[in-house]
Amino acid sequence: MSHKTHNHQKTESMIKNVKKRTVETTCFVCGIEIIQYYSDSYKGERGWCLGCGSDFPLE
Numbered sequence: 835m836s837h838k839t840h841n842h843q844k845t846e847s848m849i850k851n852v853k854k855r856t857v858e859t860t861c862f863v864c865g866i867e868i869i870q871y872y873s874d875s876y877k878g879e880r881g882w883c884l885g886c887g888s889d890f891p892l893e
Contacts, residue, residue, distance in 0.1 A: 863888045 859881060861868050866885035870892060873880045879892040 859892070861886060861888055862890070 859868050859870070860866060861881070861883035864883060864886045866883055868881040868883045868888075870879055870881055872878070876891065880889060881892050882889045
């Protein structure tokens with residue numbers, strides 16, 4: 835039985851699909867550099883901040 839929560843599994847999935855942007859993008863909440871990933875559910879690129887956990891569309 836897995837003890838990982840749905841959010842933890844989602845986070846691991848995002849980290850595995852990370853790709854660096856050529857233009858540095860920072861979080862609009864805390865200013866830390868974000869990671870970019872493709873979201874199947876949103877059908878587009880999204881940004882996720884490792885610092886504060888904000889998740890937002892990039893397109």
